[in-house]
Amino acid sequence: MSLPPPEAAAAESTRASSWRAQRLLSSPHRLCFFWAGVQWAVSAGWWAAELLAGPRAGDSQHMVPSVAWHGLWFSLGTMPLFVAGFVFTAGPRWLHTIPIDTRQLRVGVGLFSAGWLLALPLAGVNARAVAAMLLAAAIGQSLLVERVLALLRTGRPGERVHVALITIAMAAMTLTLLAAALALATGCVEWLQPLAHAGLWCGPVLVFVAASHRMLPFLGDGLWPALDRGWPHWPLWLLVSLVPVQAVCALLPIMAPLPPWLRFVGFGHLAVVCVASAGLTLRWVGHPAMRTPMLRMLFGAALWWLLALLLLTAAAVPALSDESARRLELAGLHALGMGYLGGTLLTMATRVSAAHQGIARAIDGVARVLYVVLQTAVLARLCALLWPQAASVWLPAAAVAWSFVTAVWLLRHGRWLGQPPRVRSRLSQSPIIAAIEKR
Template structure:
């Protein structure tokens, strides 16, 4: 990582905030839009938990989407596509050796996604039609950004296996948004909720796994490389194939909740649904322990990413236990909730927070991506995960633990938006042009 000054050169004024600076780099526009959606969804969930009942009554004659369905849609599918877009449009040109896309070409898609989510978050609880229209707008916006990513792929001069895989699962994400919009339009909010859960396991989580395999050593190599040893020689695709298979199985499990013809054969595959997550969890924790002592993971960024990776191992084991048919129903539901939130908040949330913070900070000209504020936000995230898992494991504690988790999530989202939105609207601190975003580990290059 290049050492960049953390303040403007001596004798020069700090760059002032200008909206036009959001168009200077693709990740600026996408990350700020994602943070707006993130903060809006977090505040809406906090309000739903803490507001007086009178403020939560739907408009007369226009019943809205149930809060649980809104929560699943906004938290599972809300800010993630925009964060994905910002990261991919910043990093993929280097992966593909292709010319970068102009930020102005991304504006229609980003605008549709942002407005669509704000429409769903702001009016969905009172007006189902608004929620359906918002999701349809999101599907159109994501399709527009996918078209830009496909155009970038066509200009590639380098093999792009990981990018192609990410593009494929992102296409599934677009289909999920469209299907959820249709479900809401037909008055089937529970179907939309099931689609959101299936989309998390079948599209959102695979993006994290594939990107991590491309960039992070503990998801690319079975063994920690020794000094001077070539990491490419230790490349192990099966390391990520097992979690991807377990994730696909969980996506299939979510689909029978949809209305229409049932899929009883999926329910009959419970041994596979238990064995795949169990194997993925054991592999993940084994890798985390092997890499824990490696010098590379002593850097602040990789240390945080390894912690997030370990959360995924615990999540897989909880999900494996939940699939056992001998468990009481309440215990199985609690384990499923623990696994889902450990994966969504601990792994996906922790990985997202670390990676987008690093990219935003370094491209703004700051030398330290993991500074004091970033460490505080990371600590709050870990406390949030523990509070949410406590609420799932111990229902008596949920009355306090769930609002605490919602409060922490809203605080993290708003703090990130204020800080990084401020940086995104200012010129880079160093006069030299921004270098292409660098990867945490220069391994597994295609």
């Protein structure tokens, strides 16, 4: 039997390793992460272009305000598919049940992605057309929620807590999308910004807190063993308690002024959670596990969680002026969204896509550079808020840096997601990293 010539064998090998859209259906994280990466890069590129272009004249009655659209897109456009890819990959392992068939996610992912991407060119033309696209995205998201519920029903009862919280968050994102579509359809565009803030807390923040408690050591148990015995998972429930309180504080002012007593309650609640989070997180300073690049990156993201809570607590001080409170609150929300959520997302999405691709060293030079640029983007954004005299420089710089991170991540990992896995050569790794992979 004659062997094929070397040129033919090389061509066949190239075809086998080439990017194919069909491979996105081989696992949930490939399909969801790819389209989430597209959303991430497009939304970041659009926002950078908006800031570099400067203010534009237009009929504001029919246009969607760009600032509100920017916040809504990050909270409810970029994050949901990353969340779906994660829960459909890790969820079956957590629940000890059968993995889901990726083909069952096609319609939901397709509707969600098409709704958001088609809404972009319409945002500067007609708000009601955008409302129709958000409705399509909400329907797509609801189909994904339905699949998570089916997964949850087949899981072990004692293992459902974290997946149940993530399911609630995904459902909350669906409801927030529906509310945003209704606000646009009825001309109540002033609701978009509060909905974006509430959606951020009820959706991505709830997901990341639940997943961090399940997988990562920084916000987990072990700080006070006596409290652990009397109140299992107390760090999880304490942090989760932020979600409804902050959502109410975001939505209530659009209907009526916040009563003074509620401001005091919000301030005290934030202060308690901030102190507890500091104790949970800072105990890891100097721990030998921090020599691992991935854990250092995740720890850096956890420090942004602390700073965000500190800024939000300062913003809630009842005696503070409205302008100072507004700036501190926005700084806290950006530290939360870009620093904590963005840093954790970049690290974990990089790890998941690289590990499933058979790449043993996920946190390489490129990943480190992207992480450093992301930190630079967060710092620049906070400087724009806390040093408003130089905002015209810091704000575009933050947007360009953020856009760079998203574009490079999509180009690199989007290519991997459509290629077959490589033959993996295992490297030695931290015991904590090994434990994270098993969780």
